[in-house]
Amino acid sequence: MNVIAATPSVRRPIRPPQVPASQFPYNPGSLLSAGDLTLEGVSRILTRATELDKMDPLVRDRILLKRRIALLFYESSTRTRTSFELAAKALGADTTLVSNLSSSIEKGETLKDTGLTLRALGAEAIILRHNSSGAPWLLEEAARLPVLNAGDGMHEHPTQALLDLRTILAHLRPGVTEVGADTLAGVTVTVVGDILHSRVARSNMFLLPRLGAEVILCGPTQLLPDSAAGAGPGISVERDFESAMRRSQVVMMLRIQAERLAGLQLDLEQYKAAYQLNGQRLAAHAPEAIVMHPGPIIRGLELTAGVADGAQSAILEQVTNGVVIRMAVVERALTASAGAGGSL
Amino acid sequence: MTSLLIRNGHLIDPGAGIDGPRDLLLKEGRVAEIAGPGKLKSSNGAQVLDAAGLTVAPGLIDIHVHLREPGQGYKETIATGTAAAAAGGFTSVAAMPNTTPVNDTPEITRWMQSPDRGACVRVYPIAAATRGSNGEALTDFASLKSAGAVAVTDDGRPILKDSIMRETLAAAARVGLSVIQHAEDTRLTQGGSMNAGPVAFKLGLRGMPTEAESGLVERDIRLVTELRDARVHLHVAHTSTAGAIAAVRQARRNGLRVTCEVAPHHFLLTEEHVGLYSTNAKMNPPLRSAADRDAMIEAILDGVVDAIATDHAPHATHEKEVEFEHAPNGITGLETALGLCLRWLHREWKLPLGRVLSLLSAQPAALLGLKGRGTLAVGSFGDVVVFDPKAEWTYSAKETRSRSHNTPFDGWTMQGKVRWTVSEGKIAYAAG
Numbered sequence: 001m002n003v004i005a006a007t008p009s010v011r012r013p014i015r016p017p018q019v020p021a022s023q024f025p026y027n028p029g030s031l032l033s034a035g036d037l038t039l040e041g042v043s044r045i046l047t048r049a050t051e052l053d054k055m056d057p058l059v060r061d062r063i064l065l066k067r068r069i070a071l072l073f074y075e076s077s078t079r080t081r082t083s084f085e086l087a088a089k090a091l092g093a094d095t096t097l098v099s100n101l102s103s104s105i106e107k108g109e110t111l112k113d114t115g116l117t118l119r120a121l122g123a124e125a126i127i128l129r130h131n132s133s134g135a136p137w138l139l140e141e142a143a144r145l146p147v148l149n150a151g152d153g154m155h156e157h158p159t160q161a162l163l164d165l166r167t168i169l170a171h172l173r174p175g176v177t178e179v180g181a182d183t184l185a186g187v188t189v190t191v192v193g194d195i196l197h198s199r200v201a202r203s204n205m206f207l208l209p210r211l212g213a214e215v216i217l218c219g220p221t222q223l224l225p226d227s228a229a230g231a232g233p234g235i236s237v238e239r240d241f242e243s244a245m246r247r248s249q250v251v252m253m254l255r256i257q258a259e260r261l262a263g264l265q266l267d268l269e270q271y272k273a274a275y276q277l278n279g280q281r282l283a284a285h286a287p288e289a290i291v292m293h294p295g296p297i298i299r300g301l302e303l304t305a306g307v308a309d310g311a312q313s314a315i316l317e318q319v320t321n322g323v324v325i326r327m328a329v330v331e332r333a334l335t336a337s338a339g340a341g342g343s344l
Numbered sequence: 345m346t347s348l349l350i351r352n353g354h355l356i357d358p359g360a361g362i363d364g365p366r367d368l369l370l371k372e373g374r375v376a377e378i379a380g381p382g383k384l385k386s387s388n389g390a391q392v393l394d395a396a397g398l399t400v401a402p403g404l405i406d407i408h409v410h411l412r413e414p415g416q417g418y419k420e421t422i423a424t425g426t427a428a429a430a431a432g433g434f435t436s437v438a439a440m441p442n443t444t445p446v447n448d449t450p451e452i453t454r455w456m457q458s459p460d461r462g463a464c465v466r467v468y469p470i471a472a473a474t475r476g477s478n479g480e481a482l483t484d485f486a487s488l489k490s491a492g493a494v495a496v497t498d499d500g501r502p503i504l505k506d507s508i509m510r511e512t513l514a515a516a517a518r519v520g521l522s523v524i525q526h527a528e529d530t531r532l533t534q535g536g537s538m539n540a541g542p543v544a545f546k547l548g549l550r551g552m553p554t555e556a557e558s559g560l561v562e563r564d565i566r567l568v569t570e571l572r573d574a575r576v577h578l579h580v581a582h583t584s585t586a587g588a589i590a591a592v593r594q595a596r597r598n599g600l601r602v603t604c605e606v607a608p609h610h611f612l613l614t615e616e617h618v619g620l621y622s623t624n625a626k627m628n629p630p631l632r633s634a635a636d637r638d639a640m641i642e643a644i645l646d647g648v649v650d651a652i653a654t655d656h657a658p659h660a661t662h663e664k665e666v667e668f669e670h671a672p673n674g675i676t677g678l679e680t681a682l683g684l685c686l687r688w689l690h691r692e693w694k695l696p697l698g699r700v701l702s703l704l705s706a707q708p709a710a711l712l713g714l715k716g717r718g719t720l721a722v723g724s725f726g727d728v729v730v731f732d733p734k735a736e737w738t739y740s741a742k743e744t745r746s747r748s749h750n751t752p753f754d755g756w757t758m759q760g761k762v763r764w765t766v767s768e769g770k771i772a773y774a775a776g
Contacts, residue, residue: 022619111666112666130667134547134549142665231542232546
């Protein structure tokens with residue numbers, strides 16, 4: 001009998017060509033995916049964020065004094081852009097913003113050329129927000145600078161996952177900054193809504209299960225394909241919001257990304273009936289849970305104003321945590337050497 | 345014209361059932377004589393190739409290539425594409441019509457075959473099935489055929505409408521042409537840039553479901569069944585899904601003239617090879633799941649697949665160095681097909697050498713009715729590949745003869761090194 005496993009349709013064992021190992025990240029300071037970080041790397045960022053938070057601002061702003069960081073934004077952004085900019089400036093770095101609407105990108109310059117130009121201008125790291133999934137990998141390979149992924153298409157937003165983790169730890173594991181494989185054992189995080197188009201959902205689902213958390217993805221099929229459950233360990237799909245809520249210590253709401261629906265038909269009234277987080281639902285099914293949202297929130301759609309402003313809401317804490325997490329990530333970008341918490 | 349004597353080689357001609365030591369004499373571009381070793385005298389002025397230790401086989405035939413001319417010479421020209429073909433052991437290639445403009449006229453079909461193009465192997469144009477490949481109005485199949493077209497297709501796009509596909513199959517059958525379908529229900533693949541499934545979900549890329557391929561193949565087979573005309577020949581291009589293979593298998597059992605080809609990347613690679621957005625792993629149809637890939641191997645081994653075809657699709661480096669979703673589809677394939685087929689189909693999966701060569705010569709020739717090709721029978725074209733079947737080597741994309749470098753097989757180990765490629769009696773490639 002064959003001892004080598006083969007798909008049932010194949011008569012003989014097939015040994016296919018191997019998938020080559022990834023060359024990424026080229027630079028140990030890059031943060032392209034939440035999955036690139038080891039748990040030691042995550043711990044280092046969390047610990048450093050707390051240290052930088054407590055540090056005298058006049059001492060802190062010498063850390064990256066006059067170092068040059070470019071913010072390259074192909075999409076509009078309030079929180080992420082401001083947060084990265086404040087973080088870099090808090091460490092003393094010079095920042096420059098290049099946006100697709102006021103640059104040569106409008107004239108057809110490619111991402112590769114924009115990256116090479118920024119490098120030639122003296123940028124030492126690039127913080128990239130881009131509407132295409134995978135763009136940070138293209139940029140890192142082309143520019144060979146540390147690249148911080150500030151959101152790529154429908155793919156990832158790793159600093160959001162880190163600031164979400166800091167927020168979750170503050171509530172459920174106060175004082176903990178050193179994380180391990182069981183730090184979040186027993187914690188269930190439900191991510192609700194437009195999972196398909198959400199980079200926040202992906203970065204969280206690639207990070208939180210590695211700390212022992214269960215991640216439940218919740219939403220209608222148009223916004224959450226069944227295949228999502230196969231995205232990794234610790235991830236499951238649940239269509240019934242209230243059932244997911246009852247098992248959760250954290251409920252993370254997402255915005256419907258109208259700009260990415262690409263012709264998808266969605267009945268918003270039906271959506272609200274099934275998935276809106278309102279005060280009544282929260283009180284009935286998850287009265288102890290913390291409510292999170294990466295923003296921008298659309299009051300009255302995915303959650304009600306009462307919940308957004310309510311006692312269980314951690315939405316503004318997330319924003320605040322974003323600045324210190326990004327300080328740690330920006331510092332790492334310019335100071336990391338091989339082996340310092342990356343996958344290298 | 346001079347003559348060429350290939351001596352001391354091991355001749356394999358699956359079409360003629362020859363597999364043994366033979367000398368081969370080519371004269372006036374044709375096969376003149378085959379005899380046991382040392383039996384043929386080199387006539388005056390005959391060039392002699394010593395093929396000791398080498399395999400001598402019919403020149404390979406790729407029925408699915410994009411030579412990019414007219415109109416996209418920065419990606420490839422007929423001269424550079426056929427030079428890559430010759431380096432890969434190919435002596436005939438069938439060129440797809442999605443050029444600029446689309447090859448939908450006898451004039452373009454003839455232009456592609458003009459000696460001015462500088463082809464070093466035979467180019468068989470495949471003409472557009474509909475004007476501009478827009479899927480609306482049929483082209484003039486009879487005049488395209490007399491201009492040299494060997495099949496019709498809208499490759500790059502499907503012939504989507506039932507009525508147009510039915511008309512295409514019927515009209516092509518009347519003039520004796522095959523219809524090659526790019527089976528993709530584009531209503532299901534819009535915005536997609538890789539195979540639909542968990543990998544696409546993880547990468548945040550929109551997916552192209554397997555049903556988009558298998559569904560259209562099933563529709564086409566239904567149309568062939570309804571036409572009840574034995575002359576109708578449907579050929580499924582670049583088959584990539586288990587569902588499409590199953591449909592072809594069933595159609596054959598039902599006695600229909602339905603054939604299919606598989607590209608090396610679809611029997612070797614999976615969606616996992618997209619890695620972190622490697623645009624050299626982006627093509628259409630996309631790399632599929634391991635189960636689909638295994639179904640391609642299975643179908644090749646058990647004979648459902650009629651031909652290996654590369655879908656050689658050159659693109660300039662700057663076109664591929666962009667965001668994954670914006671990169672054009674396609675990879676080059678002419679120089680790597682034989683090396684990959686011998687390394688994997690033959691050595692790893694134990695498909696006999698004669699059958700591998702048949703999938704790359706006799707069968708594609710029969711499929712498109714290319715007379716005098718794919719065999720070394722006396723009187724046929726003097727198209728020969730001479731290669732060292734045991735030699736291992738590493739493919740280097742930057743040394744390609746193609747104008748483009750977009751291949752996922754850069755740095756891969758190949759088996760079987762081409763020593764000479766002879767096209768109609770003339771040496772089209774000689775290893776340096």
